[in-house]
Amino acid sequence: MNGTTTMEFQPKDYKSDLKPIWCPGCGDFSVVAAIYRALAAIGRPPHEIAFVSGIGCSSRIPGYTTAYGFNSVHGRSLPIAQGIKMANPELLVLAAGGDGDGFSIGGGHIPHMIRRNMDITYIVMDNQIYGLTKGQLSPTSKKGRTSSTSRHGSLEQPVNPLLYALAYGAGFVAQAAPIDIAGMAATIEEAIRYPGFAFVNIQSPCVTYGEESQQIKGLKAISESLPALGHNPADRLAAMDLAQHYGDKLHLGVFYRNPEPPPTYGDLIKERQELLSKDALPRERILDLFIKK
Amino acid sequence: MPTQGFDFAKLTLMDALDLAVLVEAEAKERYEEFAYQMEQHRTPEAARFFRYMVENETKHGEQLAQRRQELFGSTKAVVNGTMLFDVEAPDYDAARAFMTPRAAMAAALESEKKAYAFFSSAIPAIKDPQVRALFAELRDEELEHQDLVHAELAKLPEEALVSDEDFVDPPNSPD
Numbered sequence: 001m002n003g004t005t006t007m008e009f010q011p012k013d014y015k016s017d018l019k020p021i022w023c024p025g026c027g028d029f030s031v032v033a034a035i036y037r038a039l040a041a042i043g044r045p046p047h048e049i050a051f052v053s054g055i056g057c058s059s060r061i062p063g064y065t066t067a068y069g070f071n072s073v074h075g076r077s078l079p080i081a082q083g084i085k086m087a088n089p090e091l092l093v094l095a096a097g098g099d100g101d102g103f104s105i106g107g108g109h110i111p112h113m114i115r116r117n118m119d120i121t122y123i124v125m126d127n128q129i130y131g132l133t134k135g136q137l138s139p140t141s142k143k144g145r146t147s148s149t150s151r152h153g154s155l156e157q158p159v160n161p162l163l164y165a166l167a168y169g170a171g172f173v174a175q176a177a178p179i180d181i182a183g184m185a186a187t188i189e190e191a192i193r194y195p196g197f198a199f200v201n202i203q204s205p206c207v208t209y210g211e212e213s214q215q216i217k218g219l220k221a222i223s224e225s226l227p228a229l230g231h232n233p234a235d236r237l238a239a240m241d242l243a244q245h246y247g248d249k250l251h252l253g254v255f256y257r258n259p260e261p262p263p264t265y266g267d268l269i270k271e272r273q274e275l276l277s278k279d280a281l282p283r284e285r286i287l288d289l290f291i292k293k
Numbered sequence: 294m295p296t297q298g299f300d301f302a303k304l305t306l307m308d309a310l311d312l313a314v315l316v317e318a319e320a321k322e323r324y325e326e327f328a329y330q331m332e333q334h335r336t337p338e339a340a341r342f343f344r345y346m347v348e349n350e351t352k353h354g355e356q357l358a359q360r361r362q363e364l365f366g367s368t369k370a371v372v373n374g375t376m377l378f379d380v381e382a383p384d385y386d387a388a389r390a391f392m393t394p395r396a397a398m399a400a401a402l403e404s405e406k407k408a409y410a411f412f413s414s415a416i417p418a419i420k421d422p423q424v425r426a427l428f429a430e431l432r433d434e435e436l437e438h439q440d441l442v443h444a445e446l447a448k449l450p451e452e453a454l455v456s457d458e459d460f461v462d463p464p465n466s467p468d
């Protein structure tokens with residue numbers, strides 16, 4: 001995060017007048033509450049924050065904040081967030097969406113965000129189902145899951161979002177859930193403060209189409225805190241080892257935080273611009289570049 | 294403990310009052326959200342009960358804020374809204390589409406019990422006797438709030454054998 005102004009804010013300062021229309025009990029209510037708290041703790045004014053999403057229930061989230069919001073195209077939150085960050089590097093840029101938006105139609109964008117190390121925080125509300133379109137299989141649905149598109153059970157293995165981000169070399173990978181809102185807010189805050197691409201997977205229950213085991217009670221039964229396990233977030237291989245349990249266990253906290261964050265794409269662009277500007281021609285002589293001598 | 298960033302041993306009376314005001318404000322906000330959700334889902338009885346809880350939390354919050362003002366004037370608060378989570382506010386997960394008034398009251402009762410547990414568990418760690426007395430008072434008020442909800446529950450007719458839930462489409466219906 002490239003900090004500019006920091007002031008004292010309350011969570012309510014990030015809450016817009018628009019009221020969420022999610023189903024009562026939806027996990028996304030807790031996620032947006034945790035985002036308000038994380039942003040207040042960071043203290044950047046709402047007009048210095050851009051929040052981009054794709055399409056889906058969870059992608060409504062930017063509208064519920066007072067930040068600049070862009071409820072964009074299905075699966076395209078990350079490239080749009082990148083464009084915003086490149087155009088105005090001083091903005092704090094968040095991207096969010098669901099598992100379908102992020103790992104299916106938008107899945108191809110994640111590796112490029114990671115290899116460029118864009119200074120963007122990507123929050124995925126992973127409910128293992130397409131809720132908005134009434135309960136079809138999503139890329140993170142468990143094998144065997146019955147749904148409106150898999151009456152006899154899914155035949156596919158789910159995508160493992162944590163392993164996916166770690167394998168591509170993301171500098172910050174974490175997981176949170178509404179069973180611990182304080183922990184979720186702290187994790188999101190830490191992700192935003194990380195200088196580079198930060199990925200937070202949030203197990204956010206779908207109360208309408210989710211299975212019983214995916215609701216709060218079920219999540220509590222399989223949750224384990226990473227700090228309580230003694231996990232060292234600087235150990236990438238240990239993080240990958242733990243990430244393999246995605247779906248069977250719910251590990252909460254930071255899986256991996258690069259102890260020596262590499263420069264962000266924005267840093268490299270700035271460096272390149274400074275280097276090239278030394279030999280730059282004045283504006284009135286710019287056409288000389290195209291004239292053969 | 295549903296808070297972060299607090300050391301109860303170091304809380305001053307002003308911090309404790311500010312914290313109490315924030316606790317009430319958070320609960321009020323949550324009940325407002327629940328009332329709106331129920332109105333959206335055409336469940337006016339549950340919405341009406343949640344609005345009643347909004348009034349209660351507002352009244353209690355105003356009383357605490359007035360007390361704070363009388364004792365400490367406009368001295369800048371040290372505690373803020375990022376430091377507490379769901380002390381008296383019902384869990385987001387407690388709301389459900391098509392809630393009956395009884396279910397709405399049960400959710401409120403759970404949150405009052407949660408608040409009672411919060412203040413009870415904090416008291417042993419508090420060093421300042423004035424703060425301890427305030428927390429004991431707040432804890433006891435949570436019992437009164439529980440009585441209020443019980444009184445509302447008693448006004449309800451007997452639960453029907455068939456609930457509204459029986460008429461809701463089951464999740465994951467393949468058709």
